Amino acid sequence: MLDIDRRTFIAGAAASGLLASFPRLARGATDKAVDLSPVYDEIAEQRSQSIERIQRWIQQPSISAQDIGIAECCDLTMDLLRDAGFGTVKKMKTDGHPGIFATLDAGAKQTMGFYFMYDVQPVEEKEWSSPPFAARLVDKADVGKVIVGRGAVNQKGPQGAFLAALHAVRAAGLKLPVNLVVVAEGEEELGSPHFSQVVRNDDVMKALARCQGVMMPAADQSLSGTVNVVLGAKGIVYVELEASGEAWGRGPRDGEIHSSMKVVVDSPAWRLVQALGTLVSADGNEPMIDGLTDAVRPVSSQQKKLLDDLSARWDDADWKKVFGVDRWVNDLDERAMLERYVSRPSVNIDGLYAGYIGEGSKTILPHRAFAKMDIRLVPDMTATDVLAKLRRHLDRRGYKDIAIKNMGSYDPTDTALEAPPIQTQLAVYKAAGLAPVIWPRLAGSWPGYLFTGKPLELPAGHVGLGHGSGAHAKDEYLVVEPAAGKKYLGLDGATRSFVDFLFAL
Amino acid sequence: MLDIDRRTFIAGAAASGLLASFPRLARGATDKAVDLSPVYDEIAEQRSQSIERIQRWIQQPSISAQDIGIAECCDLTMDLLRDAGFGTVKKMKTDGHPGIFATLDAGAKQTMGFYFMYDVQPVEEKEWSSPPFAARLVDKADVGKVIVGRGAVNQKGPQGAFLAALHAVRAAGLKLPVNLVVVAEGEEELGSPHFSQVVRNDDVMKALARCQGVMMPAADQSLSGTVNVVLGAKGIVYVELEASGEAWGRGPRDGEIHSSMKVVVDSPAWRLVQALGTLVSADGNEPMIDGLTDAVRPVSSQQKKLLDDLSARWDDADWKKVFGVDRWVNDLDERAMLERYVSRPSVNIDGLYAGYIGEGSKTILPHRAFAKMDIRLVPDMTATDVLAKLRRHLDRRGYKDIAIKNMGSYDPTDTALEAPPIQTQLAVYKAAGLAPVIWPRLAGSWPGYLFTGKPLELPAGHVGLGHGSGAHAKDEYLVVEPAAGKKYLGLDGATRSFVDFLFAL
Known part of the structure; x- marks a missing residue:
């Protein structure tokens, strides 16, 4: 449910260019810098397989509201996790569509959780310029080369980039610096009515309790290149x-x-x-x-500061245009609107x-x-x-x-700005010369409360660069290769952002 | 729009049996009794043609809301009027579906107006036990032999019985005692948005001004046989x-x-x-x-008296059952409910x-x-x-x-109890041993205000015996031959009731 917001609730200042190789950041198990250039080389090397993986995922329809292809997509997702190196991949029965619980033991001290979803929104096929389950590569004017398809950005594309990162690390002969836990569901587009049955499983709870947080792979750059970092959701x-x-x-x-x-x-x-x-x-x-x-809960002074920053980088006219709205409620100005929006x-x-x-x-x-x-x-x-x-x-x-x-x-989710995965994410982006916009909270919703709420009380958020749009709408796409002059990243860059994040943890 | 009410807003005491030949009543051009038995014989003689006429009318779909068969049904209705003896039959253009203006000059001193409609409600064909435009004769359990079809009771059936009355009079060699004016529309089911363009035509206005009133052919008997006479509509x-x-x-x-x-x-x-x-x-x-x-307008003392009478003959439980309603607003008792209903x-x-x-x-x-x-x-x-x-x-x-x-x-319509066509109608029914229930007003609506309002200010109402049901719903029917022991009339009786009314005017 979050994605439309993340996709569209975006405007403001441009940020700088591509990520480069950079030293592993503070909170890892070692202080030594890791040279990631072999991984980056593998990412470029494996580009066509990575594209094909995302295409294959999109080509398997998985519309939860209409129970189309759900069982097949659950199995495919499990296969994709195994291929990417997950040693344990279990189907988790629920009263609705099944979930997935997967672990990758890297023998590391630290463990990081990720949230996946394998279901997608329904389609109005006749509205699409390219069939929603063809996953075609299309040259999109003024955007670049994109994969068009249902799930391209919400969430098969970003998840595919995440898996590509794991493939590249392995192919480069590197060991992952963190163990991974993935919990997935096939009902996010229905409001996750049974996802708690996955998360509250004893084994899953034990695995999650070892995690320093649970992140959702995303393509968090706007069309202007701005990177959005989100601390919570309603x-x-x-x-x-x-x-x-x-x-x-x-x-x-x-x-x-x-x-x-x-x-x-x-x-x-x-x-x-x-x-x-x-x-x-x-x-x-x-x-x-x-x-x-x-x-x-009243707006904190930290949130007020973040809202001031947000407001300073905000293009109100642009945002109103995106939504086709002439004025905010009570004719609020942008600062007041933003505070109301998050709080x-x-x-x-x-x-x-x-x-x-x-x-x-x-x-x-x-x-x-x-x-x-x-x-x-x-x-x-x-x-x-x-x-x-x-x-x-x-x-x-x-x-x-x-x-x-x-x-x-x-319930709402809320993660502190100071939480390690958030700080790591910010450090990675800043090291790459990007200036993220920090949202105290988005008004959209996702089931992150199962991680941030009791008893786990973990940080949770979204991570990942790149750009896509059209979630829940026609012609959903993910950028594979940006048009000239664009400030968002393509598939390689998005994949690198996951590598960078994992090695910076 | 009136018909569902008339059909269902019905309960109470039973009334006596069939109409018999009876002398022409007071307000005719002559005091001499007219022997109508040759006409009655012709009605029986022509029964199969009369049934076929109604079937043919129903078989021509004429759904105004969907513009299905409207042009064809307008032409058919004009043909049926000509066949029944109308010398002048004109199609009247409107901004919507056309109306019809027809006159039958019997050389009589008096003239009576009738209102026809040739459109019908949409159908949900799959709900019907017999196809809505097949107009089949069906044995309906505990009701009798009926014609099932869209328009059977609303209004092609009763109008068909009225035309059958004119055919029978002519076949019996009798001259009609009144001239006739018919105004018809093909948009009653849409709320008659353009019918005023028909009625307000100069020629039509002149013709209507000569009428002693405008009546709508109906099948005004309930399943229990009660005859309803209506003085107005909302x-x-x-x-x-x-x-x-x-x-x-x-x-x-x-x-x-x-x-x-x-x-x-x-x-x-x-x-x-x-x-x-x-x-x-x-x-x-x-x-x-x-x-x-x-x-x-406050409820008059005459209306209060009529409501007392209505209430005395009212079976509240039966009526609640018909509508699937357990209580009236404010838990009103039947007398208070009836007053609210009409006023x-x-x-x-x-x-x-x-x-x-x-x-x-x-x-x-x-x-x-x-x-x-x-x-x-x-x-x-x-x-x-x-x-x-x-x-x-x-x-x-x-x-x-x-x-x-x-x-x-x-606008609402309102006709005085004392108005000649109403009194004639009551006299005809009473002479036949029937005890009509008089409604000060029904809550349903029809465009009678064009007649009762300025400048014409004519009496207007509904006339005709017989029984049918299902207007606006599935399996609409008109009784051709009542089941044994039933107190409502079949098609012959309904046809006779129009003959009786015309000769009593």
């Missing part, structure tokens, strides 16, 4: 509210009836509308669910339905009405508490009959 | 409200965006929900549109839509949201005034950007 409560005559005991019980009856028959559609109206302020912008914001919860209507919505008129009194809603959570809110508060809020107002269906909810 | 304002980022200048302008943006971007979906919430009371039952009920306006949500409403979750902030709504009007409300009040209500609350699309609206 949690989410995704629910479907339903008002029905059957549950209410008023209004039509079994089916729609003629609308002329409204004068004497109660309406579940009106009931839903009136109940929804109590959840936000009149302008639709302030959550009004009783007690919802009680647990919101406040939101209550959104994702979908609304009742009765007849086709062409023309149909005079009916619908017997049911529903709303799909997401509530985004910031620390120290929890999904469990928010669900309870939503229920209580409705109950107090007499809406006990309105059903709340939890469609996949989880 | 008016309707059917609108589509739309909130959009584009019109608002806030929120996403061009398309949906990621829902995590809600925290800083305004939501048209919330805007619509909050605006809708101001239109009714918290329980969804009382219209709160500023000034909406100002023009509501109060209502504000209904017919449809509600925004964003993603498919399976599972999709995290989006929709750029538009809409509601289909109908407001039912009682005298002396007018559609024009209500539309203006709705606009003003929203404007006053700052919702100027919410678009109101008028999808077809018209």
